[in-house]
Amino acid sequence: MVTATKDKRQLYREQGWWGDTTLADMFRANAGIHPERLALVDPPNRAVFAFGEPQRLTYAQMLAETERLAGALLANGIGKDDVIMVQLPNISEFVNLYFAAATIGAVVSPAAVQYRSHELSEMYRIAKPSAFVCATRFKGNDHLSTARKVIGAGCQIMTFGPDAPDDTVDLSAARADPGLLAAHRKTHRVDADDVFTICWTSGTTGTPKGVPRSHNHWIAIAPGTYQPSGLRDGDVMLNPFPLINMASIGGVTMSWLRVCGTMVLHHPFDPQVFLGQIATERPQFTIAPPAVLNMLLQNEELLAKVDLSSLRTIGSGSAPLAPSMVSGFQERFGIMVVNLFGSNEGMSLVTGPEAVPDPVERASYFPREMVLEPMLGGTAAAMAETRLVSIGDGSEITEMGVPGELEIRGPSVFEGYHDAPEQTEAAFTQDGFFRTGDLFEIAGDGRFYRFVGRCKDLIIRGGVNIAPEEIDQLLGGHPLLAEACAFSLPDPVMGERIGLAYVPREDREITLEEVTDFLREKDLAVFKLPERMYRFEALPRNVTNKAMRSEVREHALGSREGA
Numbered sequence: 239m240v241t242a243t244k245d246k247r248q249l250y251r252e253q254g255w256w257g258d259t260t261l262a263d264m265f266r267a268n269a270g271i272h273p274e275r276l277a278l279v280d281p282p283n284r285a286v287f288a289f290g291e292p293q294r295l296t297y298a299q300m301l302a303e304t305e306r307l308a309g310a311l312l313a314n315g316i317g318k319d320d321v322i323m324v325q326l327p328n329i330s331e332f333v334n335l336y337f338a339a340a341t342i343g344a345v346v347s348p349a350a351v352q353y354r355s356h357e358l359s360e361m362y363r364i365a366k367p368s369a370f371v372c373a374t375r376f377k378g379n380d381h382l383s384t385a386r387k388v389i390g391a392g393c394q395i396m397t398f399g400p401d402a403p404d405d406t407v408d409l410s411a412a413r414a415d416p417g418l419l420a421a422h423r424k425t426h427r428v429d430a431d432d433v434f435t436i437c438w439t440s441g442t443t444g445t446p447k448g449v450p451r452s453h454n455h456w457i458a459i460a461p462g463t464y465q466p467s468g469l470r471d472g473d474v475m476l477n478p479f480p481l482i483n484m485a486s487i488g489g490v491t492m493s494w495l496r497v498c499g500t501m502v503l504h505h506p507f508d509p510q511v512f513l514g515q516i517a518t519e520r521p522q523f524t525i526a527p528p529a530v531l532n533m534l535l536q537n538e539e540l541l542a543k544v545d546l547s548s549l550r551t552i553g554s555g556s557a558p559l560a561p562s563m564v565s566g567f568q569e570r571f572g573i574m575v576v577n578l579f580g581s582n583e584g585m586s587l588v589t590g591p592e593a594v595p596d597p598v599e600r601a602s603y604f605p606r607e608m609v610l611e612p613m614l615g616g617t618a619a620a621m622a623e624t625r626l627v628s629i630g631d632g633s634e635i636t637e638m639g640v641p642g643e644l645e646i647r648g649p650s651v652f653e654g655y656h657d658a659p660e661q662t663e664a665a666f667t668q669d670g671f672f673r674t675g676d677l678f679e680i681a682g683d684g685r686f687y688r689f690v691g692r693c694k695d696l697i698i699r700g701g702v703n704i705a706p707e708e709i710d711q712l713l714g715g716h717p718l719l720a721e722a723c724a725f726s727l728p729d730p731v732m733g734e735r736i737g738l739a740y741v742p743r744e745d746r747e748i749t750l751e752e753v754t755d756f757l758r759e760k761d762l763a764v765f766k767l768p769e770r771m772y773r774f775e776a777l778p779r780n781v782t783n784k785a786m787r788s789e790v791r792e793h794a795l796g797s798r799e800g801a
Contacts, residue, residue, distance in 0.1 A: 247431070254616025255649035256454040260430050261495065262340035266301065268498040273298035275472065279502040279519060280330050283511055287377040289399040293330045297498075300334060302414075307338035309419045310412035314394060316369050318343035318426045321436065322396075323367040325349045325358075325381050328505035331398045331409070332481050333491070335371065340453070342419070343428035347436040347448070348482035350781040351376060355387045357446065362388050364448050364657055365436055371409070374399030382406070430454045436656050437483055437582045448656030449582045459484075459586050459650035460492035461610040462621060466590025467523055467551045467576050469497050474548075476515055476524035478504035480781060484580045489525055489553055496613060507783075509534070513544045520548035527783040528557050529721060531575070532714055535566045536743070546571050551590075553578045557784060558689060558707050560714030561601040568597045579604060579689065583665075584651040585644070585674050586621070587687065594686075602711075603686035604678075622648030625671065626678055629693055638680045641690045641705070645671035677705060695787055697726040697734050704736065704766050706787065712760050713738075718748045721777045725791040727770060738768035739790045741776060772797060 250256035269277075277300045280292035295303065316322060322344055326332040332348075339346045347365045349358060362370075370389050372381035374397050382403065385395050395406045402408035430453040437449045469475075475494055479486040494501040502519045504512055509530065516524070531554055534540065552567065555578035567573040568591075577589040577600055587604035594600040611618045626635040626642030635642040647670050654662035665673055677696070681688035691705030698704070706724035713722035721741040726734040742748055754767045772794040778786045 250454070250458070250649040252616075253619055253649075254612030254614045255458040255621075256430065257457070257614040258430050259457070259614065260340060260428050260432075260453045261434065261456065262337055262428065264495050265304070265337050265340070268495070269297040269301040272472075272498055273301075275498065276500045278330050278333055279500060281328065281503050281505050281511070282515065282518075283508070284327075284329055284505075287506060288327055288329055288373055289375040290329075295330060300330075300337075303334045304337040304341060305416070305419060306412070306414040307334055307409060308341040309415040310407070310409055311338060311344060311369075312342060312418050312422055313412070313415055314369075314396070314407050316342070316344055316394075317422065318428065319345065319432070320368040321345045321347050321365050322369045322371060323347045323349060323358075323362065323365060324371045325351060325353065325385075326371065326373055326398065326481075327351050327376060328477065328481055328486075328503040329373075329398075330503065333501070333503070335409075336481070336491075340428070340434060342422055343426055343432055345433050345436060345450075347438075348480075349438070350480060350482055351379065351381075352781055355384055358384065358388045361438060361446050361448070362390075362393075364446065367393055369394045369396050369407075371396045371398070373397065374401055374403075430457070435487070437487075439582045447658060447661055449652050450654075450656050451582075451584070451652055455584060455650060455652060456488060456492055457613050458621070458648075459488045459580075459584055460496055460613045462580070462586040462588045462608065462650070463489045463553065463576075463578070464493035464496050465610050466588045466593065467493070467553060468574075468590070468592075469493050469499070469523055469551075471497050472499055473497050473523060474500045474502060474519055474521040476502045476504060476512070476519065476521040478507055478512055479525055480505070482781070484582050484584075484586075485525060485553075485555070485578070488580065488586070489578065493523070509540075513540070516549065517545050522548060522550050523553070524549065525553040525555075525578070528554050528559050528563065528714060529783070531567070532560055532563050533720065535563055535570075536717065546573060549573050551576050555579050558711035558714070559601040560711060561598040562715035564597040564601040575600070577601060577604065579676075581674065582652075583672060583674075584648075585646050585672065585676075586650055599682065599686075602688050603682055604689070606680070606685055606687055620648075622646050622650060623671075624687075626680065626687075629677070635680070638684060641677045641679045643693055644674045644676050644678045644687070646674060647671045695725075697724070697736055699729075699732050699734050699736065699765060706736075709736070709738070709757070709762070709766060709768065710785075712757055712762060713740075713753070716753070716756055718743050718746050718752070721774070721785070723777050723785045723787060723790050724768060725787050725794065727791075727795070735769045736767065737791070737794055738771045739774050739777060739794055740771055741774050 277297040433450040477490040574591040579587040677690040678687040709724040727737040778789040
C-alpha cells in the first residue's frame with residue numbers, strides 16, 4: 239500500500255490540511271456552539287419509501303441521538319476499528335450513524351440501496367464487517383433477506399425501523415448507555431489518521447474496490463466544495479445524492495460540518511419533491527446531476543411554478559456540463575453553477591465563479607492549481623499537485639491541447655485500496671501520484687484543464703482518438719434531446735465509428751442529420767460526428783447518475799435498430 243511518508247504527514251499538518259481533530263470532535267463543537275440550530279431535516283416523503291415520520295433535529299437533538307447509537311453499538315460488541323457495512327437510504331438515521339461510528343472509532347462502509355447479493359457479497363468479502371445495518375422497510379426491496387444471504391458468522395445484522403426481527407439488533411429502540419460510552423472514550427482514543435470510511439468504486443472489470451479514507455482525508459478535501467461555492471455560516475444545504483460517496487460526503491456533509499449548517503436530505507430523486515424542498519426549506523446550496531439541470535432549464539412550464547430565489551450556488555458534475563445550462567442559470571436566475579469533478583479516491587477539481595466568472599468557460603475548465611485555505615486554518619495553498627502524462631509512453635505533457643491522463647497527489651488523496659496490494663500498486667506511480675484514469679488537456683491560457691474523457695472510453699476512429707464526453711457535452715444543449723451518450727461501434731475499415739444513444743424530448747422524432755447539423759454549428763471536427771443513432775427510452779445509469787457507457791454500447795450492438 240502506498241502511504242504518506244512521515245515527512246508528508248508532518249507537512250500536511252503544518253499546512254493545516256491535516257490535524258488531530260476528528261469529525262466527531264467537529265460535530266460536538268458545532269452542537270456546543272449552536273445547540274438549538276436546526277441541523278438535519280428528513281425527506282418529506284420518507285414514510286413512502288422507508289418508514290416513520292420525517293424528523294427535524296437540532297444540533298442538541300442530533301448529538302443526543304448519535305451518542306445513543308454509539309452506546310448501542312458498543313453494547314453489541316462493535317468498537318474501535320470494527321467495520322460496519324451500511325445499506326440505508328438518505329434518512330436522518332444514516333447521518334446519525336456516521337457520527338456515532340466516528341465517536342467510537344468504528345469504520346463505516348456504505349453500500350448503495352440498489353445493490354443486491356451479487357455486489358454485496360464481494361464487498362462483504364473484502365471489508366469483513368462486524369455488523370450489517372439496513373432498514374426493515376424500504377420500498378420495493380427486502381434488504382434483510384439480502385443481508386442474510388451475504389453475511390457470515392461473526393457479523394451481526396442491525397436494523398432501523400419497525401418490526402425488527404428477533405435475530406437482529408434493533409437500533410431504533412436501543413437504549414443509551416452513557417457509562418459504557420464514557421469508559422470507551424477513556425480507553426480507546428480515536429485518531430484523526432484512523433480510517434473512518436471504506437467507500438466503493440469499480441474499474442473496467444466491475445470488480446468493487448474499497449477506498450479507505452481517514453478523518454484527515456475528508457477534512458483535507460472539504461475546502462474544495464465550500465470555498466468555491468461561497469458557503470456561509472448556518473447555510474441550508476439540500477442533499478439529493480446518496481450518502482455513500484464523494485459527492486454527498488465530501489461535497490455536502492463536510493461543507494455542512496464546516497459551516498454548522500442545516501442539511502436537508504432527499505431520496506429517491508424526484509424532481510417534484512426536490513423542487514418542493516427548495517420552495518419550503520429555502521436552501522442556499524444544492525447539488526444536482528447535469529441531466530436534471532438541463533431538464534429543468536428547458537421546462538418553461540415547470541420553471542414558472544418554482545421559486546429558486548434562495549439558491550446562490552448549485553454544484554454539478556459526474557458528467558460534462560453543457561455551457562448553455564451553466565449560462566442559463568446564471569443569466570436567468572443569478573444562480574452560479576459550480577463545476578465539480580471528483581472521485582472516492584480523493585481526486586478533486588472544482589471551478590467556482592470566483593476563479594472562472596465566465597459561465598461558458600466554467601462549464602469546461604478546471605484550475606490546474608486549486609489554491610484554497612485549509613479547513614483547519616493556515617495559509618492558502620495548492621490543495622494538490624497534478625500533472626498530465628501521455629497514455630502512450632508516460633511522458634509528462636506540458637503543451638496545450640494534447641490529451642493525457644491526470645495524475646494527482648496530496649493530502650486529500652487516499653493511500654491505497656483496502657486489502658488489495660496489486661490494485662494499489664497499479665493505481666500509483668513510483669513517486670506517489672494517483673493515476674486517475676481521466677483524460678484532460680491543458681486549455682484556456684494554460685492555467686486550466688479541460689476534461690476530455692475516460693482513458694478506457696476513447697473511440698479510436700481511423701487511428702484518431704475521440705473522447706465521447708466531448709460529444710455528450712455539446713449535445714446537452716440540443717433542444718430536441720433529453721439525453722445523449724456517444725460510444726464506439728466496431729468497424730472493419732476504420733476500426734471504430736461513432737454511435738449515439740439518445741432519448742428524445744417529449745417523444746419528438748429527431749434525425750441523424752439534425753444532430754450532425756447541430757454539432758457542425760458548434761464547429762465540431764467532422765471526424766467526431768456521430769454516424770449511427772439508437773433511440774432509448776432512458777439511458778442506463780449507475781447509482782451516482784452517470785450514464786453507463788458500456789451498457790449503452792452493449793444494448794445498442796444487440797439492437798437491430800439504428801439510423
